[in-house]
Amino acid sequence: MLESRERASLDTEQVTALAELTERVRELNEAVVHTEVGLDEVAAVRDEVAALTARLAAARRDHPPLVGVGADGTVRHLAGPVGGVLNPIAPPVEIAVLPDGTARAEFTLNVLYEGPPGFVHGGISAMILDQLLGVAATANGTPGMTATLDMRYRRPTPHGVPLVAEGRATRTEGRKTFADARIIGPDGRTTVEATAMFVMPQDR
Amino acid sequence: MLESRERASLDTEQVTALAELTERVRELNEAVVHTEVGLDEVAAVRDEVAALTARLAAARRDHPPLVGVGADGTVRHLAGPVGGVLNPIAPPVEIAVLPDGTARAEFTLNVLYEGPPGFVHGGISAMILDQLLGVAATANGTPGMTATLDMRYRRPTPHGVPLVAEGRATRTEGRKTFADARIIGPDGRTTVEATAMFVMPQDR
Numbered sequence: 001m002l003e004s005r006e007r008a009s010l011d012t013e014q015v016t017a018l019a020e021l022t023e024r025v026r027e028l029n030e031a032v033v034h035t036e037v038g039l040d041e042v043a044a045v046r047d048e049v050a051a052l053t054a055r056l057a058a059a060r061r062d063h064p065p066l067v068g069v070g071a072d073g074t075v076r077h078l079a080g081p082v083g084g085v086l087n088p089i090a091p092p093v094e095i096a097v098l099p100d101g102t103a104r105a106e107f108t109l110n111v112l113y114e115g116p117p118g119f120v121h122g123g124i125s126a127m128i129l130d131q132l133l134g135v136a137a138t139a140n141g142t143p144g145m146t147a148t149l150d151m152r153y154r155r156p157t158p159h160g161v162p163l164v165a166e167g168r169a170t171r172t173e174g175r176k177t178f179a180d181a182r183i184i185g186p187d188g189r190t191t192v193e194a195t196a197m198f199v200m201p202q203d204r
Numbered sequence: 205m206l207e208s209r210e211r212a213s214l215d216t217e218q219v220t221a222l223a224e225l226t227e228r229v230r231e232l233n234e235a236v237v238h239t240e241v242g243l244d245e246v247a248a249v250r251d252e253v254a255a256l257t258a259r260l261a262a263a264r265r266d267h268p269p270l271v272g273v274g275a276d277g278t279v280r281h282l283a284g285p286v287g288g289v290l291n292p293i294a295p296p297v298e299i300a301v302l303p304d305g306t307a308r309a310e311f312t313l314n315v316l317y318e319g320p321p322g323f324v325h326g327g328i329s330a331m332i333l334d335q336l337l338g339v340a341a342t343a344n345g346t347p348g349m350t351a352t353l354d355m356r357y358r359r360p361t362p363h364g365v366p367l368v369a370e371g372r373a374t375r376t377e378g379r380k381t382f383a384d385a386r387i388i389g390p391d392g393r394t395t396v397e398a399t400a401m402f403v404m405p406q407d408r
Contacts, residue, residue, distance in 0.1 A: 013243065017246045017247060018246060021236060021249060021250040021253070022236055024253040025236055027253075028229060028232070028257045028292075029291075029292040029293055031260040032225060032291075032292050033283040034264045035222075035260040035264060036263045039221045041262075042222060043224075043225075045256050046221075046224055046225040049229055052249050052253060052256075053228070053232045056241060057239065059240045060235075062238075063321070064237040077318075079316075081327070082325065088236050088237075089233055089317075111267070111268055112285060112292075112293050113285050113293075114268065114285070115281075115284065116349075117267070121286065121331070122353065123331030126334060126353060127325070127328060127330060130325075130326050131325075134326075145357065150352070151353040
């Protein structure tokens with residue numbers, strides 16, 4: 001495993017500039033699935049995208065950047081695929097930890113995350129809850145690797161409308177931590193529930 | 205739920221052109237997380253990305269396109285978030301169905317899908333296996349909505365190396381179909397296992 005000390009750390013100005021670029025690229029991703037411009041224009045844009053990629057690749061770091069947060073040496077994966085502000089494919093899920101230890105996020109998913117027409121892909125719900133459950137375990141003071149993740153799909157989760165996800169650690173047993181989470185639709189009904197078990201590495 | 209007949213259907217030429225654009229945008233997504241060009245250049249590229257988005261948005265369909273496949277009216281979600289050739293955020297996971305009904309994919313994930321440094325995000329593994337299990341259930345002649353998905357993480361899944369995912373339906377009970385799947389690392393060892401239960405809609 002790569003150690004975080006091998007990763008670049010960015011200052012606030014760098015994070016802000018790259019996050020703005022990331023946001024524009026997210027909009028481009030969405031425009032691709034909606035576009036119906038002519039094929040000549042599609043080809044022209046394609047070539048210009050390739051030129052921009054080459055410009056960004058003119059100076060390239062091997063690994064995506066992390067930033068240190070907190071005096072305990074905790075790192076935040078800025079380019080993670082769930083909510084990473086520097087990852088253009090990440091759904092915009094910013095997870096906060098409430099005083100009672102609940103991990104919570106409010107977000108709206110666009111059509112890039114669609115499974116059945118009109119609804120969120122079940123795997124996207126799993127990905128978001130996996131991340132949220134990990135944050136809840138960490139907030140509990142018992143971070144660990146995900147050992148199991150059990151999803152229960154109660155009803156379809158709509159996209160294009162505000163959703164809430166929340167979760168928290170429920171109990172620990174030795175090195176194991178259990179946590180529950182769910183996604184709640186705009187009508188207040190739970191659409192998906194998840195339970196995860198995390199195992200703390202033995203060298204901690 | 206939106207019916208597939210409300211979605212645009214594309215011809216082969218259109219799919220090819222949009223898939224090429226999508227592939228270039230995927231490369232741009234990856235370049236964003238690796239770039240260390242100066243902040244002036246980041247800002248310049250950002251503005252050019254926005255201009256390209258506006259060009260694609262000059263003609264816009266409300267919903268992403270589907271294509272019909274097969275005489276049975278089956279549709280393929282070309283812009284789905286797992287393997288969708290027209291979705292720039294989709295990991296490049298092309299799922300084939302073998303003669304014995306096994307759904308199988310060979311793929312390599314890049315750093316956009318990273319969780320712990322050097323390894324695939326557990327939620328990405330869940331997303332890929334959710335999709336693969338659905339294909340296996342459909343190949344079994346018993347498609348349905350995912351009711352449960354149970355993930356078991358055996359060891360970390362590396363990114364940047366070839367992976368195999370495979371799964372198949374194991375049994376049916378009335379309207380329920382059960383399927384198992386796993387991801388296998390380059391050393392031949394299983395990294396993640398999953399079991400899903402699908403429920404066929406009552407109106408089928």
